[in-house]
Amino acid sequence: DAGVIQSPRHEVTEMGQEVTLRCKPISGHDYLFWYRQTMMRGLELLIYFNNNVPIDDSGMPEDRFSAKMPNASFSTLKIQPSEPRDSAVYFCASSFWGLNTEAFFGQGTRLTVV
Amino acid sequence: DQQVKQNSPSLSVQEGRISILNCDYTNSMFDYFLWYKKYPAEGPTFLISISSIKDKNEDGRFTVFLNKSAKHLSLHIVPSQPGDSAVYFCAASPGMGNSKLTFGKGITLSVRP
Numbered sequence A: 001d002a003g004v005i006q007s008p009r010h011e012v013t014e015m016g017q018e019v020t021l022r023c024k025p026i027s028g029h030d031y032l033f034w035y036r037q038t039m040m041r042g043l044e045l046l047i048y049f050n051n052n053v054p055i056d057d058s059g060m061p062e063d064r065f066s067a068k069m070p071n072a073s074f075s076t077l078k079i080q081p082s083e084p085r086d087s088a089v090y091f092c093a094s095s096f097w098g099l100n101t102e103a104f105f106g107q108g109t110r111l112t113v114v
Numbered sequence B: 001d002q003q004v005k006q007n008s009p010s011l012s013v014q015e016g017r018i019s020i021l022n023c024d025y026t027n028s029m030f031d032y033f034l035w036y037k038k039y040p041a042e043g044p045t046f047l048i049s050i051s052s053i054k055d056k057n058e059d060g061r062f063t064v065f066l067n068k069s070a071k072h073l074s075l076h077i078v079p080s081q082p083g084d085s086a087v088y089f090c091a092a093s094p095g096m097g098n099s100k101l102t103f104g105k106g107i108t109l110s111v112r113p
Helices: none
Strands: A006-009 A010-011 A017-026 A032-036 A042-050 A053-056 A065-071 A074-079 A088-095 A109-113 B012-013 B020-025 B034-040 B045-051 B056-059 B060-065 B072-077 B085-092 B109-112
Touching: A006 A088, A010 A017, A017 A088, A017 A109, A032 A074, A042 A065, A042 B085, A053 A065, A053 B012, A074 A088, A109 B056, B012 B020, B020 B034, B020 B109, B034 B060, B045 B056, B045 B060, B045 B072, B072 B085
Parallel strands: A010 A109, B012 B109
Antiparallel strands: A006 A017, A017 A074, A032 A042, A032 A088, A042 A053, A065 A074, A088 A109, B020 B072, B034 B045, B034 B085, B056 B060, B060 B072, B085 B109
């Protein structure tokens, strides 16, 4: 398996634009997580899915953020409209067992909102 | 409020010596802890974990120690190698099952040849 695949690797966008980040989890993993990494707050869990169903989105910072998982092999994280303070590295991760077990992370998407 | 604290942002050690990375937590409900390692431009990778029923877990050169009374854990790397140079994240969760992980901000380890 190629691991968790995220796209794009880098995204630069203007404030107010819509941004969509994509993730393909490892086949067979039932859990998918979206994390955000910033210097100030470190790694934060935004939302996670179990069997394609969103379970906990309490980490999503605002209504501008939304995430979907239409099937077991694809998920998106959308920011609309984007703001400069959304600039961060966004990681997608998947695991077989659950939240507090070993998760496999993608390489991340570095988002810059100017 | 940071519930998982990695107070030293960086650490530099000589190759072959021991690296000790520290992590403190404030939530007494935490009872499962993990360490992740992250290289630049890559995602974090799982390194080692420990449950609160143990005070030590060892995997090759990596050992994690847990002191529940002090709410402190540490990762020991012996001997340190230049390839260990990375950012190390400590993470904690309040139990098995589906409890969210809380991550620290990470420690940058540099191992000098």
